[in-house]
Amino acid sequence: MGLNCGIVGLPNVGKSTIFKALTSAPAEAENYPFCTIEPNVGIVNVKDKRMEEISSLIVPQKKIPAVMEFVDIAGLVKGASKGEGLGNQFLGHIRQVDAIAHVVRCFEDSDIIHVNGVVDPLVDIETIDVELALADLEVVEKKFSNLPKLMKSHDKKVSGLAKALLPTLEKLKEHLENGKPARSLDLDSQEKKDIKDLNLITLKKMIYVCNVKEEELGQSNPHVESIKKYVGDDNRVIEICGKIESEISVLESDEEKQEFMEAVGIEESGLDVLIRKAYHMLGLRTYFTAGEKEVRAWTFKDGMTAPEGAGIIHTDFQRGFIKAEVYHCEDLFQFKTEPKLKEAGKLRIEGKEYLLKDGDVIHFRFNV
Ligand SMILES: Nc1nc2c(ncn2[C@@H]2O[C@H](COP(=O)(O)OP(=O)(O)O)[C@@H](O)[C@H]2O)c(=O)[nH]1
Numbered sequence: 003m004g005l006n007c008g009i010v011g012l013p014n015v016g017k018s019t020i021f022k023a024l025t026s027a028p029a030e031a032e033n034y035p036f037c038t039i040e041p042n043v044g045i046v047n048v049k050d051k052r053m054e055e056i057s058s059l060i061v062p063q064k065k066i067p068a069v070m071e072f073v074d075i076a077g078l079v080k081g082a083s084k085g086e087g088l089g090n091q092f093l094g095h096i097r098q099v100d101a102i103a104h105v106v107r108c109f110e111d112s113d114i115i116h117v118n119g120v121v122d123p124l125v126d127i128e129t130i131d132v133e134l135a136l137a138d139l140e141v142v143e144k145k146f147s148n149l150p151k152l153m154k155s156h157d158k159k160v161s162g163l164a165k166a167l168l169p170t171l172e173k174l175k176e177h178l179e180n181g182k183p184a185r186s187l188d189l190d191s192q193e194k195k196d197i198k199d200l201n202l203i204t205l206k207k208m209i210y211v212c213n214v215k216e217e218e219l220g221q222s223n224p225h226v227e228s229i230k231k232y233v234g235d236d237n238r239v240i241e242i243c244g245k246i247e248s249e250i251s252v253l254e255s256d257e258e259k260q261e262f263m264e265a266v267g268i269e270e271s272g273l274d275v276l277i278r279k280a281y282h283m284l285g286l287r288t289y290f291t292a293g294e295k296e297v298r299a300w301t302f303k304d305g306m307t308a309p310e311g312a313g314i315i316h317t318d319f320q321r322g323f324i325k326a327e328v329y330h331c332e333d334l335f336q337f338k339t340e341p342k343l344k345e346a347g348k349l350r351i352e353g354k355e356y357l358l359k360d361g362d363v364i365h366f367r368f369n370v
């Protein structure tokens with residue numbers, strides 16, 4: 003399941019600072035066997051107020067939040083697509099992530115060298131976008147040059163697919179040659195399916211993380227405004243101060259963090275906003291299991307059925323799925339206890355066709 007987000011950006015924009023702050027309180031990795039453990043990969047808890055509220059009503063011995071992975075990807079410089087810097091190695095890493103957080107330097111600091119000499123976020127964004135587009139162009143051209151051979155194949159399926167692909171690749175090629183990301187090209191769902199296995203980087207969803215100066219956090223910032231205008235979707239632009247986040251992240255208790263944030267005038271840690279937005283951007287949703295032993299958040303993909311959701315806990319749950327006993331967490335918040343919400347008729351028995359909803363609390367019945 004798409005659970006990871008790569009952090010990219012030019013050198014010295016604050017990627018590693020943000021990555022370190024994100025992963026300063028690492029999630030308990032043993033609960034998440036599917037996660038990769040490498041030095042540049044961090045498993046991060048996804049904060050969820052609903053989980054706290056459930057746990058205050060059904061008091062568990064243990065709380066296990068949902069997680070996602072962040073990957074610190076170094077080595078993107080101008081010319082990376084031609085092998086500059088870490089070049090190809092970098093591009094290999096970035097092909098494997100599901101979404102991208104693009105950190106853009108909006109802070110001025112004469113002590114910290116900017117690779118281009120001046121802080122100019124739009125130029126930086128373009129540099130990165132062009133490199134990524136060129137990397138994808140290489141992939142598309144390679145496929146394109148194979149098409150004539152494939153079109154002559156005796157296997158009708160292969161030749162048919164190649165013929166269908168030709169106009170799509172032509173469009174893509176022109177688009178990428180202009181340095182534009184594949185995601186901004188208008189493709190229908192069949193075309194998208196046809197090019198899926200190309201694994202294009204510029205088709206991945208991207209959030210822009212504006213790293214602003216500590217004194218300027220929360221104030222209107224011309225750099226941030228210009229990025230919002232460029233991206234054209236405020237939902238995909240967030241403002242963070244790497245330095246402040248790293249100071250928050252070393253504080254021990256939530257109370258201390260809250261006090262510190264109030265002192266610097268922010269309501270919520272920028273990292274929590276980043277995590278939440280990235281989780282949502284990946285189309286991820288949460289259901290809960292709740293009992294005295296543990297309250298746990300499970301991540302599913304929008305559109306999953308009850309047996310598929312059960313399979314996230316264990317494949318046996320999916321194989322032997324009988325039914326799901328479901329209520330929504332809002333019902334628990336209203337009626338306060340499970341027996342009371344049951345009395346009110348809020349506990350439902352759902353079968354194999356049931357589509358999971360964000361915020362469901364589920365007890366699976368299975369037999370293997
Ligand atoms: N003043 C200031 N410096 C920062 C901020 N974020 C990062 N830095 C500094 O910028 C330098 C480069 O940061 P780093 O995270 O290593 O950048 P990376 O190359 O993108 O991974 C380091 O000296 C950081 O301490 C910030 O928000 N404000």
Ligand SMILES: [Mg+2]
Pocket residue numbers: 017018019076
């Ligand atoms: Mg770094």
